[in-house]
Amino acid sequence: MKKIIGIVLGICYSTLVWAQSVEQIKADRSTYLWGEGKGNTLKKADSEALSDLINQITTTIESDFTLLQEEKSESEYKETVKSVIRTYSNATLTNTERIVIENEPDARVFRYMKRSEIDKIFKARKNKILEYLANAETAEEHLQIADALRYYYWSQTLLRSHPEGAAIRYRDKDGEERLAATWIPLKINTLFSHLNITVSRVVPEGNFQTVELTILYNQQPVRNFDYTYWDGRDWSNIVSAKDGRGIAELPALADATHLRVKGEYIFDGEATVDAELKDVINRLDVVPFRSCYIEAYPTQQTSMVGQETVVTGSEEQSQPQAERVASFFKSVSDSERYLPVVKKVEKAIRERNYEGLQSCFTPEGYSMFNRLIRYGRARIVGTPDYRLVKCDDGIFCRSLPLSFHFENNNRTFVEDVVFDFSKDAKIQGLSFGLSQAALADIVSKTGWSERSRMILIRFLENYKTAYALKRLDYIESIFAEDALIIVGTVLKKQTVTERQVTINRPYIRFTRQTKEQYIKRLRSTFASNEFINLRFADNVIRKSADKGEIYGVQIRQDYFSSNYGDSGYLFLMVDLNNPDKPIIHVRAWQPEKDPDFGLIDLPSFTF
Incomplete structure (x- = not known):
């Protein structure tokens, strides 16, 4: 009691x-x-x-x-x-x-x-504004115009939600202090003013015509650029251009040599990665930028060739980056065994008639092709410039440019499809090629053997495609059973050991998943999304000094799906000593660079 x-x-x-x-x-x-x-x-x-x-x-x-x-x-x-x-x-x-x-x-x-x-309430938001501005400058420098516009506009949106927004200053890459409130709109308008969009080709397709576009920034092909276009009745879904190539689909009677394009800069769909940012975007009025409207014309008079309208004089200028990549992918001599197969596939896609095509594939290759065609309403963009490349005993054909559109989503992608041939000249696999810039990053590693660089390119392309085509079996096979899977940023005075992999850095904070947990979550993601598309940029790749073909791959990754989008930094530690059986030992993802730690990288681990 x-x-x-x-x-x-x-x-x-x-x-x-x-x-x-x-x-x-x-x-x-x-x-x-x-x-x-x-x-x-x-x-x-x-x-x-x-x-x-x-x-x-x-x-x-x-x-x-x-x-x-x-x-x-x-x-x-x-x-x-x-x-x-x-x-x-x-x-x-x-x-x-x-x-x-x-x-x-x-x-x-x-x-x-x-x-x-x-x-202190507003300090974190100010830091985010400055970080977005730094990301925007980096993206602009790398011709990632979609990313640059996104980060500039997002920083402006957060600036308007900050009580000191009118006074916040940013030190740019040249060391100049800029008043963000006036500098950001200037940068957005400048980005749009330096874009040049031309009609390069018009292809009739029944009741419609496909307009192929060349998109340059300061006379160089953009790495990415998102836009919509006026089709005579309404604005189209969003199209994501790649390596200076974009498309539009118009009614057959529309004037295809004059197209009104609207550059995307709000990216409210991708803003879901940051709940606070998304909340601000929803509560504030959109800031209109009239410079986002761009008129696309042919550069010279058009001429009729058969049933196609070809616009002369609008080809992209030859770029050292593209030349470097082209010289690396040396064509093999026995093209007569392989090119007819690829051209037969090309013809089937153009005509949307796949009867009798199965003989061009192995069973697994045909299964992947069917997934590819179902991935989105595939259309060929431009005239393919095929290049047959040898890697070990394999032959690859680079590449067939395709656009993909999805019925239940407002986005169209452009991807380069690479064909992997078996020894009997059948297509045994398909993958989405890396961008020209990403390829150039790897090709430039001249201290590595040509074989090492080729194997690395093939791995990254297969990895990217596995998510797009929802190849859960392949993804499960390339992760080590005891793989270290990390999501997070900073940890205070803690070291984690998994197998023989130790994080050396004292300031990583992360959520760790087992392979089983990761695959289970991925299975659910695949089931709930009509499509998934990964876009890689800013490769930083290191090779282990004494462990053979073990690489640390650090990539800026944009992730798009039917109901979600985000951007962040992906790190993979992958063993390619057996190129037919790549093994990922570490996968780490960070939404942003930590101000103290930076990014998880190969030196972060001992093994």
Whole structure:
């Protein structure tokens, strides 16, 4: 009995202490901001308390949002500021102090923070703005125009949601300090002004015609660029151009030699990777950039050849990068065994008639071809320039450019399909080729043998394609049973050992998955998505000094699927000593570079 009384008295005393603390905080308005909420659950009461706290924060700093003040009328301004402040609640505000005054079912929650801590709420967002600007500059430098536009616009959106947005400065790659509020719109407009889009070919296809586009930035083929076009009735789905090539599909009677293109810069679909960013985009009006509209014309008069309209004078200029890649892929001499097979496949795709085509494939190759055709409504882009390449005992044909469109999604991709031949000249596999820039990154490693570089290229192309064609069996076969699979950024003073692989860095924080967990999650992802497309850029590849063909592959990866999109950094530690049986020992993914640690890389591990 005494014990029970003691517990009751303890609870009463504890409640009294908290009550006194809450009253003291409420009374000290010069030091604290606070909010209080009630509900039948703690979650509901806490949400109400946060909402009350947000109202107080809004009142305190609403006059500081000068960028929004310029956009809105006085009546709209206060509501917009309050709405923007709520975008911080998912992350920062949940870290404010909390006191549970009463538990469920009559829950009462008290949230509070010191006024002096307000600046810290906005520090993380400022850091993200500056990081996006750094990413945008890097993307522009590498001709990744879609990425550059995305990061510039996202940084501008977050800038508008920051109370000090009008004063934030950014030091660019040349060391110049820029006022972000005026510099970002200038950069976006400059990107659009340096784009040149021309009609290179028009191919009639029944009631439609396919318009092939050449897309240059400062007279160089873009690595990527997303756009829509006016088809005479409406704006099209988004098209993702690759290596300076894009397409449009128009009604047969439309004027295909004059096309209105609209460059994508908002990328609200991809913003789902960052809940806070997505919330801000949803709450703020879109900033219109009229420079995003670009007129595409042929560069010279067109001439009729058969049933196709060929636009002369619009070919891409020869680039050292493309020449370097072309010289690496030396063609084999016995092309008469293989080229007729590829041309038969090309003809079948153009005519959409696949009868009798099965004899060109091995059973596995034909299964992959069927998946490829089902991957999206495949169309050939341009005139293929086939190149037969030998790697060990294998022959590969590079490449057939195809576009893919998906019925339940608003995106079209352009990919180069590479054919893998068996010894009896049948197609035993297909893959999506790497971009010209990604190929050039690998080809330039002249200190490695030609064979090593070829094997690495083939592995990365097969890896990328396995996700697109949902080849779960292949992915399962290339991961070691005890593979280390990491998702995350920073860890405080912790070392993790898995098999004989040790993370040396002291500041990695990660979530580790087993192979079984990863494959199970991937199976669910494949089942729930109509399509998956991986886009690689910014390869940094290291070779182990003393372990033969073991590589650390660090890639900037864009991931697109039917219901999700993200960008981040992929690291693979792969053993290619047996090129027919590649083994991944480590897979790590980071959404962004950590400011202290940077990126997970081969030197991060000993084995």
